[in-house]
Amino acid sequence: MPESHQAFVCSSDHQHCIDEALTAAKQLCRDKQLRLTPVRELVLRLIWQSHKPLGAYDLLPALAKAGFNSAPPTVYRALEFLQEQGLVHRLASLNAYMGCNHPGTSHSGCFFICEECHQALEIEASPLQTTLQRHAEELNFSITRETIEVLGVCPECQQQKAQSHA
Amino acid sequence: MPESHQAFVCSSDHQHCIDEALTAAKQLCRDKQLRLTPVRELVLRLIWQSHKPLGAYDLLPALAKAGFNSAPPTVYRALEFLQEQGLVHRLASLNAYMGCNHPGTSHSGCFFICEECHQALEIEASPLQTTLQRHAEELNFSITRETIEVLGVCPECQQQKAQSHA
DNA sequence: AAATTTGAGTTATAATATAACAAATCCTCT
DNA sequence: AGAGGATTTGTTATATTATAACTCAAATTT
Numbered sequence: 001m002p003e004s005h006q007a008f009v010c011s012s013d014h015q016h017c018i019d020e021a022l023t024a025a026k027q028l029c030r031d032k033q034l035r036l037t038p039v040r041e042l043v044l045r046l047i048w049q050s051h052k053p054l055g056a057y058d059l060l061p062a063l064a065k066a067g068f069n070s071a072p073p074t075v076y077r078a079l080e081f082l083q084e085q086g087l088v089h090r091l092a093s094l095n096a097y098m099g100c101n102h103p104g105t106s107h108s109g110c111f112f113i114c115e116e117c118h119q120a121l122e123i124e125a126s127p128l129q130t131t132l133q134r135h136a137e138e139l140n141f142s143i144t145r146e147t148i149e150v151l152g153v154c155p156e157c158q159q160q161k162a163q164s165h166a
Numbered sequence: 167m168p169e170s171h172q173a174f175v176c177s178s179d180h181q182h183c184i185d186e187a188l189t190a191a192k193q194l195c196r197d198k199q200l201r202l203t204p205v206r207e208l209v210l211r212l213i214w215q216s217h218k219p220l221g222a223y224d225l226l227p228a229l230a231k232a233g234f235n236s237a238p239p240t241v242y243r244a245l246e247f248l249q250e251q252g253l254v255h256r257l258a259s260l261n262a263y264m265g266c267n268h269p270g271t272s273h274s275g276c277f278f279i280c281e282e283c284h285q286a287l288e289i290e291a292s293p294l295q296t297t298l299q300r301h302a303e304e305l306n307f308s309i310t311r312e313t314i315e316v317l318g319v320c321p322e323c324q325q326q327k328a329q330s331h332a
Numbered sequence: 333a334a335a336t337t338t339g340a341g342t343t344a345t346a347a348t349a350t351a352a353c354a355a356a357t358c359c360t361c362t
Numbered sequence: 363a364g365a366g367g368a369t370t371t372g373t374t375a376t377a378t379t380a381t382a383a384c385t386c387a388a389a390t391t392t
Contacts, residue, residue: 007305008305035358035369035370037370037371039370039371040370055347055348056348056349057347057348068371068372069371069372069373071372071373071374072348072349072350073349073350073351073371073372073373074371074372076348076349076350077370077371092258092259092313092315093258093313095347095348095349095379110301112301112302112305112307114307115310121305123301123305125301127297127300127301128294128297128298128301131293131294131297132294132314132316134293135276135278135289135291135293135294136278136316136318139173139174139278139287139289139320139321140320140321140324141278141280141316141318141319141320141321142318142319142324143316143317143318144281144317144318144319145316145317145318146314146315146316146317147258147259147313147314147315147316147317148298148312148313148314149258149312149313150298150302150307150309150311150312150313151309151310151311151312151313152302152307152308152309152310152311153307153308153310154305154306154307155305155306155307158306158308201338201339201389203339203340205339205340206339221378221379222379222380223378223379234340234341235340235341235342237340237341237342237343238379238380238381239340239341239342239380239381239382240340240341242379242380242381243339243340247339261348261378261379261380
């Protein structure tokens with residue numbers, strides 16, 4: 001029996017996630033000679049406030065508070081930039097955005113989304129993508145991008161539910 | 167070298183797809199004592215006009231032409247019913263709907279979407295879902311529903327593109 | 333037939349996303 | 363440093379997708 005991986009729980013402090021993401025982003029932009037402007041950095045920060053995917057419109061008030069004129073295009077443009085750099089993913093099934101912790105170039109991920117606590121976890125899904133690639137080869141289909149999003153209940157929320165039924 | 171499966175091409179006539187889908191739908195509704203009302207049947211028919219996923223708003227003009235008062239709720243309600251019966255799928259990455267040719271109860275599918283001709287193909291993806299299930303078990307994640315949508319180019323459109331470059 | 337449930341019509345609005353153009357900022361080259 | 367060009371952001375308006383809430387009609391049950 002595999003022990004619970006706690007993958008949905010931030011190991012001790014979440015600040016670490018934020019710092020790491022920001023550092024990686026800065027590094028990446030330096031390397032690629034791209035500009036991680038104030039709006040872009042703030043949007044990335046906001047996205048990383050939690051592991052819950054956020055809607056574009058959830059970010060607007062915070063942008064306003066920070067003194068940016070926060071009309072939708074501002075946030076969508078920042079999100080677009082961050083997606084192109086693989087720093088952020090859009091979850092099609094939620095119309096929401098979340099940070100990516102292995103940025104690089106734009107890529108597809110595999111996401112587990114908890115319908116109770118709304119946290120989401122991105123996994124490296126090589127076996128999955130291999131299987132998918134095999135299906136595609138059978139069809140002679142040439143893959144551009146994959147959307148793999150699994151809705152369900154994370155281990156922590158399963159426990160809570162089990163306890164509340166006790 | 168595997169031969170081209172032509173999975174994206176309707177074998178001879180598409181009318182067959184429509185007829186089959188309608189027959190199956192009627193059968194299913196009879197069995198489950200559900201009402202395949204005129205609006206629902208028309209929406210299903212419209213969805214099956216092609217293998218291209220259609221947006222809800224694409225259906226409205228046709229509904230109007232058929233004499234229904236076609237405000238959005240009408241079409242969304244019909245689509246909701248059809249989805250619940252597994253007769254239609256919603257593609258989250260496109261905000262569009264397509265017919266399902268192995269209806270039964272509500273279920274998740276795996277979709278290959280051609281970005282050139284906009285046709286989509288649903289496959290039975292048991293190996294894929296097994297892989298996904300294995301990932302989920304490792305995480306102790308309990309799956310509710312899966313969204314698996316692969317964007318790319320179908321074999322037919324690959325050929326066309328190759329020829330036009332010649 | 334009355335009561336109940338289900339489906340559809342209708343109006344309004346919510347939620348998500350983009351178009352188009354103007355202004356500001358930044359970069360490069362002299 | 364300053365002119366010219368590119369990139370980013372501000373701003374206004376609007377497109378697209380989806381749902382809420384209430385009414386009326388039809389069907390089913392009692």
